[in-house]
Amino acid sequence: MATRLPEAPKVGMVSLGCPKNLVDSERILTKLRSDGYAMSADYAGADVVLVNTCGFLDSAKEESLEAIGEAIAENGRVIVTGCMGKEAEVIRARFPGVLAVSGAQAYEEVVGAVHDAAPMPANAFINLVPESGLKLTPRHYSYLKISEGCNHRCSFCIIPSIRGDLVSRRPDAILREAEKLVEAGTKELLVISQDTSAYGVDIRKEPRMWKGAPVVPHMTDLARELGKIAPWVRLHYVYPYPHVDQVIPLMAEGLVLPYLDIPFQHASPTVLRTMKRPANEAKVLERLKKWRSIAPDITIRSTFVVGFPGETEADFQYLLDWLDEAQLDRVGAFRFEPVEGAAANDLPGAVPEEIKEERYARIMEKTAAISAAKLQAKIGRTLEAIVDEVDGDGANARSQADAPEIDGTVFLRDAGHLKQGDIVKVEIEDADDHDLFGVPVA
Numbered sequence: 001m002a003t004r005l006p007e008a009p010k011v012g013m014v015s016l017g018c019p020k021n022l023v024d025s026e027r028i029l030t031k032l033r034s035d036g037y038a039m040s041a042d043y044a045g046a047d048v049v050l051v052n053t054c055g056f057l058d059s060a061k062e063e064s065l066e067a068i069g070e071a072i073a074e075n076g077r078v079i080v081t082g083c084m085g086k087e088a089e090v091i092r093a094r095f096p097g098v099l100a101v102s103g104a105q106a107y108e109e110v111v112g113a114v115h116d117a118a119p120m121p122a123n124a125f126i127n128l129v130p131e132s133g134l135k136l137t138p139r140h141y142s143y144l145k146i147s148e149g150c151n152h153r154c155s156f157c158i159i160p161s162i163r164g165d166l167v168s169r170r171p172d173a174i175l176r177e178a179e180k181l182v183e184a185g186t187k188e189l190l191v192i193s194q195d196t197s198a199y200g201v202d203i204r205k206e207p208r209m210w211k212g213a214p215v216v217p218h219m220t221d222l223a224r225e226l227g228k229i230a231p232w233v234r235l236h237y238v239y240p241y242p243h244v245d246q247v248i249p250l251m252a253e254g255l256v257l258p259y260l261d262i263p264f265q266h267a268s269p270t271v272l273r274t275m276k277r278p279a280n281e282a283k284v285l286e287r288l289k290k291w292r293s294i295a296p297d298i299t300i301r302s303t304f305v306v307g308f309p310g311e312t313e314a315d316f317q318y319l320l321d322w323l324d325e326a327q328l329d330r331v332g333a334f335r336f337e338p339v340e341g342a343a344a345n346d347l348p349g350a351v352p353e354e355i356k357e358e359r360y361a362r363i364m365e366k367t368a369a370i371s372a373a374k375l376q377a378k379i380g381r382t383l384e385a386i387v388d389e390v391d392g393d394g395a396n397a398r399s400q401a402d403a404p405e406i407d408g409t410v411f412l413r414d415a416g417h418l419k420q421g422d423i424v425k426v427e428i429e430d431a432d433d434h435d436l437f438g439v440p441v442a
Contacts, residue, residue: 008038009118012046012075014067015136017054019192019236021082022136023145024105025052028081030133031111036120039134043074047118048099050110055084055162057337068095077117081110083162104163105148133180140386140421141188141232141404142181146174146222150194151201152239154265155276155343156305156336159194168200171215171222172208178229187421188232188386190403191223197239220246227255231423232386234403236261240284251295257400258298260291265305267322268315274347275308285325299401301330306363307356308336310349316359320366329374330407331367335360368433375408375431382441385410387422397426399436410436 011032015025028050029039040046049071053064064084068091071078078098080091085103092098100113135142149164150157178189193199200217207214215221220243226233227250234257238244244260251258264284266272291298306316323331335356338345351359385397388404395415402408412418412426418440430437 007121008036009047009120010038010040010045011114011118012040012043012049012071013052013136014049014071015052016064016067017052017056017060017083019143019190020145020194021052021054021104023143023192024082024107025050026134026136026143027107028052028110029136031107032114033134035111035115037114037118043071046075046077048077048079048114049075050079050081050114053080053082053084055082055087056157056159057339059337061087065091065094068098072097079110079113079117081106086162137404138388138420139185140388141190142186143190143192144174144178144181144226145169145192146196146199147193151198152195153276153343155274155347156308156339158339158341161341163194166195166198166202168203168217170203170206170208171200171217171225172210174222175210175215175225175229178226182230185421186230187423188234189226189230190234190236191226192236194237195239196235196237197241197244219243220250223247223250223256232257232400234259234261236403238262240264240287245287245290248291248294248298251298258295259301259400259403260298261301261403264302266308266311266315266319267304267326268311268318271308271311271315271319274310275305275344285322288326297400299329300326301332301403301407302328303332303334304363305334305336306359307351307353309344309347309351311336311351311359316362320363323363323366323370327370327374328367329371329401331363331371332406333360333363333367372431372433375434375436378428378436379431380428382425382427383410383436383438385412385424385426385438387412387415387418387420387424390415390418390420392416397424399426408435410438412438412440414439 015022051068051071054060080098080101083104085101088101091101099117102109147168149166150160151166197219199219203217207216238260240262250256383399385399387395387397389396393416395412395418397410397412399410425441426438427441428436428438
């Protein structure tokens, strides 16, 4: 008679916050899966639920607390991890029934808590895990985290107090992970960290061998090697250090996507100084022109904060005028929100909420108009796009100018023959403020 093995405990996961948190969730699930645990897609089927929290803004903290509350109500057996784990007392005061609370990057602690809450049967098989690990993104794109922490001390940010100073990964380890992801079906690598430009500053004198040659732990060298591995490589969270100029020729060569995600935050020199960020907005404009002369199709995405303490109407108008000159392709904006523990909370000159709202509306109107004009100029062009979803005869895709979930979509007709992850040529037929419409080129 065949022996019936006991079922492995099932783990559910709620992952909140930024892509860096998503990578943390993937690492946790990969470890648990390799330990033999099964995954549950809903609360009802889970023996324990993990909630990976975000704690950057008060609104994000509230979202995290709501997610914890929902998990407790629906399942009851909840382990909390992530950025808000530093505020364990707040979590336990509101939800005394949580089984365990740990901070960001505390992988072993989280896995240990799962083992305690839902022990594996003594004779359960160890389930096989793909070499690339478990993913929470579609098969055709993957986030690749190259470092943890940050050395900056921006007055509005508490990330260094949550995740610590910069710790770069070995370049050979990153490239090995990238290779495994591509072998498993990844077409697009999205390179992320707190400060991608600073990669390797802490280990700059420690080159590692890869494919018979040394690779220096530096953003440019890493980007070049990644470009040899994946069809698309997209760089996020790039602080505009001077050496970023060295990456632009790689874009012109086609090794790296002509796309940079640079969080400028503001343009007014006064506000930038108060934020404790470099106030070199004029030099940035010169560099943007140079970048576009080298890689004409380069897309610059950025985010800005409006209503920062002390921001005057003149400061805000300076930002709008700067945007007119910069002509950034993709822009997101946030109303300033105090974050517990941030130095900016003690700054004078708080901006009233109604003025924040009015400035937010104005910057979004300005950037939408710039985006619309840029997209209109693409009508009639043939662009490369990656397919995210096929539905009947249509498909949703992204051009090289569009990162998943934060940028625009290329809506395709007559595309029922395509598959998710296909990289195809498309003719652009129409555009609106943020998206393109087209058809695959036969």
